[in-house]
Amino acid sequence: MPIKNRFLARAEAYLFILPAALLTVGILYPFLLSVYYSLTDYRLGGASVGFVGIKNYLDLCRDASFWKALELTVGYTAAALVVQIGLGLSGALLLNNDVKGVQAARSLIILPLMMPPVIAALMWKIIMAPNGILNALAGLKAFSWLGTTGSALPSILIIDSWIYTPFVIVILLAGLRSLPQEPYEAARLDGGSAWFIFRKLTLPMLKPFIFVAALFRTIDSLKTFDIVYATTKGGPGSSTMLLQVKAYFASFRHYNMGSALAMMLVLWAVVYAMSQIFVKLWMKSSKSAMGR
Amino acid sequence: MSSRRELLGSVTRKALIYAGLAVMLALALAPIVWIFLISLKTDKDIIASVPRIVFTPTLENYKAILIGVKSAGGETARPEFVHYFLNSLIITSGAVLVSLLAGVPAAYALARFKIKLKENIAFTFLSFRFAPEIAVIIPIFVIYRSLGLYNTYVGMILVYQLVTLPLIIWLMRGYFEDIPESIEQAARLDGYSRFAIFRKICLPLVKPGLASTAILAFIFAWNNFIFGLVLGAKETFPVTVGMLGFISYESVLWGQMAAASMVTILPEIVIALFIQKYLVRGLSFGAVRG
Numbered sequence: 001m002p003i004k005n006r007f008l009a010r011a012e013a014y015l016f017i018l019p020a021a022l023l024t025v026g027i028l029y030p031f032l033l034s035v036y037y038s039l040t041d042y043r044l045g046g047a048s049v050g051f052v053g054i055k056n057y058l059d060l061c062r063d064a065s066f067w068k069a070l071e072l073t074v075g076y077t078a079a080a081l082v083v084q085i086g087l088g089l090s091g092a093l094l095l096n097n098d099v100k101g102v103q104a105a106r107s108l109i110i111l112p113l114m115m116p117p118v119i120a121a122l123m124w125k126i127i128m129a130p131n132g133i134l135n136a137l138a139g140l141k142a143f144s145w146l147g148t149t150g151s152a153l154p155s156i157l158i159i160d161s162w163i164y165t166p167f168v169i170v171i172l173l174a175g176l177r178s179l180p181q182e183p184y185e186a187a188r189l190d191g192g193s194a195w196f197i198f199r200k201l202t203l204p205m206l207k208p209f210i211f212v213a214a215l216f217r218t219i220d221s222l223k224t225f226d227i228v229y230a231t232t233k234g235g236p237g238s239s240t241m242l243l244q245v246k247a248y249f250a251s252f253r254h255y256n257m258g259s260a261l262a263m264m265l266v267l268w269a270v271v272y273a274m275s276q277i278f279v280k281l282w283m284k285s286s287k288s289a290m291g292r
Numbered sequence: 293m294s295s296r297r298e299l300l301g302s303v304t305r306k307a308l309i310y311a312g313l314a315v316m317l318a319l320a321l322a323p324i325v326w327i328f329l330i331s332l333k334t335d336k337d338i339i340a341s342v343p344r345i346v347f348t349p350t351l352e353n354y355k356a357i358l359i360g361v362k363s364a365g366g367e368t369a370r371p372e373f374v375h376y377f378l379n380s381l382i383i384t385s386g387a388v389l390v391s392l393l394a395g396v397p398a399a400y401a402l403a404r405f406k407i408k409l410k411e412n413i414a415f416t417f418l419s420f421r422f423a424p425e426i427a428v429i430i431p432i433f434v435i436y437r438s439l440g441l442y443n444t445y446v447g448m449i450l451v452y453q454l455v456t457l458p459l460i461i462w463l464m465r466g467y468f469e470d471i472p473e474s475i476e477q478a479a480r481l482d483g484y485s486r487f488a489i490f491r492k493i494c495l496p497l498v499k500p501g502l503a504s505t506a507i508l509a510f511i512f513a514w515n516n517f518i519f520g521l522v523l524g525a526k527e528t529f530p531v532t533v534g535m536l537g538f539i540s541y542e543s544v545l546w547g548q549m550a551a552a553s554m555v556t557i558l559p560e561i562v563i564a565l566f567i568q569k570y571l572v573r574g575l576s577f578g579a580v581r582g
Contacts, residue, residue, distance in 0.1 A: 012486050013405035017413075020398030022463060023453050024416065031423065034433035040547075094312045105313050107565050109320055114564040115557040116515035118532045123327045123553055126546055132328055133343045165322065167575060174572040174580050198365075212579045223424050226517045230536065247426045252522060257430050264427035271422045282579075 044255035056262035065238065066246075066263065073243045074270070076153065077221040083161050084217055085210060088168025095169065096176045106173070113166040121230035124159045132227045146231050150241045156240055159227050164220070168213045175209030176202070208286035215278035222271045261278040324557075335551040338405030338546050353551035372526075373552050382445055382554075383520075383530055384513040388496035388506055391460045396502070399464035400490050404476070420458050421577070425518045428454065433522055451519045456509040459577070463508075466578040467501035468494060504570030511560055526560035531556050 014021075038056055040051045060066045095106050106209065112120060127134050128145035135143050145155040179202070179266035189195050225244040228234060234241040243263060330338055334351040360371030365367035401407065432451055433442070441447030471494055479489050495502070520530040535556070564571075572580050 013401050013407055016397040016401035016405070016490075017407070019394035020457065023394050023457060025456060026450070027420065027428075027457075028355045028416075030428050030431035030435065034427045036511075037431060037434075046318075090312075091316055094316060096310065097309045099306060099309055099313075102313070105317055107568055108317055110564055110568070110571065111324060112320055114511060114560045115553075116517065116532045118515075118517045119535060119556055120323075121325055121509055122535060122549060126330060126550065127326060129546075131339060131343070138342045162320070162323065170572055171576055171580055178466055209580060215579075216576065219421060224460060227334065229517075244424050244426055247424070248522075251426065251430055261430055264424045264430075266333055267424045268422065268427055270519075271424065275422060 032260050035265065037257055038265050041256050042249075042257040044257055045256070046108075049253050052258070057266075059285050060262055060266065061260065065241075066097045068238065069243050069263075070244045070259055070266070070270075072153070072241065073222060073224075073267070074158065076224065076242060077218060077274075079157055080164075081217055082162055083157065083215055084165045084234040085214060087161065087165045088172055088213065089210070091165065091169040092172035092176055095173050103226050109166050109169055111166075112163050114172070115163075117163055117226040118162050118230045121227040124155075124162070127233050128155060147236055149236050152232050152236060154241045156224075156227055156231060158201035159231070160221070160224065163227075165218060168217065170217075171213040172206065172209050175206050204288075208282055211278050211285055215275055215282060218274050218278060219271055221273065222267065309319035310334055327550045328554055329548060331554050333547055335545075335547055343470050353547040356491040357548050357552050357555070372534060373531070373548075373555075376529050376531040377555070379445075379524075379534075380493065380514060380530040380532070383448045383452060383528070386445065386449040387456050387513050388460075388509050390449060391453060391456035391509060392502075392506060394459050395465050396495075397490070398463045400494060401431070402461065402463045403468035405472075420454055429518065429522050436523060442523060443528050445528060448520065448524060448528055448530075451523055452513050452516065454519075455513050455516055455575060459509050459512060459574070460505055463505045463521055464498065466573065467498040468507070468555050470501075471497050474487070495569065501570065504567045505574065507563055507567050508570070511563065514560065 002206065024286050037049075039051060039053060040049050041052050041055075056279060091109065095102060097110065107207045125146065129135075130142040130147075134145065135141065138289040143151075146152050183205075184197065184202050189199055192200070223244055224242050225248065228240050228242055228245045229248070234245045247263045247267075250256045250263065325332060331353050332351070333344070333347055334350055334352065337344050337562045357371070357373040397446065402413065407413070436442040436447050441450070455553075470573040476478075476489050476498075479493050480486075484492070514530075515532065516530070520528070520533040524530070524533065531552075535549065535552060538545045567574075
């Protein structure tokens, strides 16, 4: 190919990317700015912005409420993972049976996932109200699910799981449908029990899908905001003060931008680190699943 | 004898499966059904100390949010709901459109061209998902304030690119990669330019994927809450933020909130049932190819 043509071909490639690249630069700029602001004493409406180095981060280290929020966020994510992967796996196995009408069930199960989380949260707020249907069903009198310190976070976990268990189901069901059939026929001929087949065949082959589901649930649970904002706003006390909620109040209620950003960059690092675990597990398991 | 036992076993098995499916669907759907019922209730029926299953249905709540008729209880109606709904429609369609125009060619380039740092670029798009929204919103808020983009449709459409653009690039790249390269090579031998190949051959081939990706991006953007909350005000609030207006210090307009929830999720429910086939790939950013 003549040099001129090669140059043109290269230029063409970049033309394809140009619009998206411009938008990306537009997106990346605030990202960089967020790192810079986290090193300043920037306050909304404040007179000037002063560079303070890592002071915001050092302050966070000494701030007990930050550690509590971090602990709460990580604990919440772990609980959400266990509940949603567990329920999601059972749901997917159930929907993997080719009985009559199962197709309709597969369509209906995704409805909670399709609606805005804020609206799902508001709907549950009605259901969990002291005079709501949940108390009537549970035989409780005027219990405030979202307004009691001990039950607020578990209630949010219930709402979160109602929305996102279908996500896990959708991913795992796709995984189950894609599994090769030959090993199953062989196992059945050998007279393996259902439990044995599940443990020795299905689970190992399904692992990559489980880790993908876990990866996305981890990222999103660590960043939980909508549901909490619509229901408890971090209360009662600070019993549901997850990190993003805390940062929201620090920045847009107390105008402490620098400190809020320091918090968010720590959360960013946590999201990155935790998702790397699942990315690694996913890569490893999909290699070994393919080797079968 | 053994065949009879087997038959009995398979019948019990089926019964168990159906029972399990019934429980699962009840858990998933009962809350939606219950809120639908609440949306048909008068405030008196809603605040009854024992939730009423039997009641006289009324469309008052829908009337109140859609045309602003005063409800029987005398509460002020909230016709702003329509305004917020239209805001969502404008912002979401605008965002998806911009993302498609910018993202689809980029996705094609990432799938087909030899570009330096291709994987890095692709990964950058994905890594936006890792970032906590507040981390990005604070600087954007500051920039918007100084550029006059705060509380404008243009500003909203631009910030929604964070939701729609990575999704569209990432998914469309997968669909373009699925096209056998031999088709394009044949076209190139016929003298088609790269752009003509993209427009006349590849785009028609990915049409179903394109449609489902656009719909999914629409849903994700429609569901977004935090960008509107921080970067908008009354004039540009999307419906997800406007919804909180039903809650005030004095009271919560449960009935209207329920009706508004139903209206807001209705388009999505209808759409979702149609794109089911493509959902898996969309939800997992292409990590799972269903």
